Amino acid sequence: MAARILVVEDDPDVARLISRILSETGYSISVAAAGAVAEQIAQEDRPDLVIIDLMLPDTDGLSLVREFKTRYDCGIIIVSGKGEAVERIVGLEIGADDYVTKPFEPRELIARVRSVLRRLAPAIPENQSRAAIGSRTGAGKPAQSADAAPVYEFEGWRLDTGSRTLSHSAEPVPLTTGEYQLLVVLLERAGRVLSRDQLLDFTHGDQTPVFDRSIDVQIGRIRTKIESDRVQPQIIKTIRNAGYMLAVPVRRI
Structure with missing residues (x-):
């Protein structure tokens, strides 16, 4: 099934360009020229990804980003003519998954859309059929034997890499593919400080490069799921000017 993408853009020329690029790539596209219309479409269609321009006629784009991250389980890419570093940082810190500056190359937009959708795809158990998953979850790799897959236990949590399930007191907690991959990297290197670049290399390899703040976004999502206090995290700590640990x-079983 094609991913559903909502484009929130008040410039009709840009909206048509983005719609054409992504439609030709195989995605299902909806377009809204204002924030209120975007919210109505999102309630009805539940998009997988929303592309938001920051300059909208009826609302501030950053407020819309925050609203969508609160209400909907979807990825968000900001596409804006505002290219200042502070705009990018603020947008990513409030929940956007990536930031593309206008004007952009069509291939860059497609690559970033694919990257975000891949990272947000549900983690799929290795013994489950991948016929309908496709490139969004890295299909094509040989399945690892569940008997050989390690299980990690930490602070009352249990991550089974054979079934790709995270649980606490036997209660499962869903992870996206990106969250699962990042958590495995951290668990395998517990006690080591890892920079954003290292985490990107470990989780993405030579695949499509993404803006390095995407690691911060995923760390924040994992913390929301496993930390008792996200403001003062005790499991995944931020090491100032160095990275995460x-x-x-x-305990590896």
């Missing part, structure tokens, strides 16, 4: 004992 999984700071609790990990």
Whole structure:
């Protein structure tokens, strides 16, 4: 099934350009020229990804980003003529998954859309059929035997890499593919400080490069799921000017 993408853009020429690029790539596209219309479409259609311009006639684009991240389980890419670093940082810190500056190359937009959708795809158990998953989850790799897949236990949590399930007190907690991959990297290197570049290399390899703040976004999502206090996290700690570290004992079974 084609991913559903909502384009929130008040410039009709830009909206048509984005719609044409993504439609030709195989995505299902809806367009809204204002924030209120975008919210109505999102309620009805539940998009997988929303592309938002920051300059909208009826609302501030950053407020719309924040609203969508609160209400909907979707990826968000900001596409804006505002290219200042502070705009990018603010947009990503409030929940956007990526930021593309106008004017942009069509291939760059497609690559970033694919990257965000891939990272947000649900983590699929290795023994589950991948016929309908396609490139969004890295299909094509040989399945690893569940018997050989390690299980990690930490702070009352259990991550089974055979079934790709995270649980606490036997209660499962869903992870996206990107969150799962990042958590495995941290668990395998517990006690080590890892920079954003290292985490990108470990999780993406030579695949499509993404803006390095995407790691911060995924760390924030993982913390929301596993930390008792996200403001003062104890499991995944931020090491100032260095990166992140999984700071609790990990038992590998």
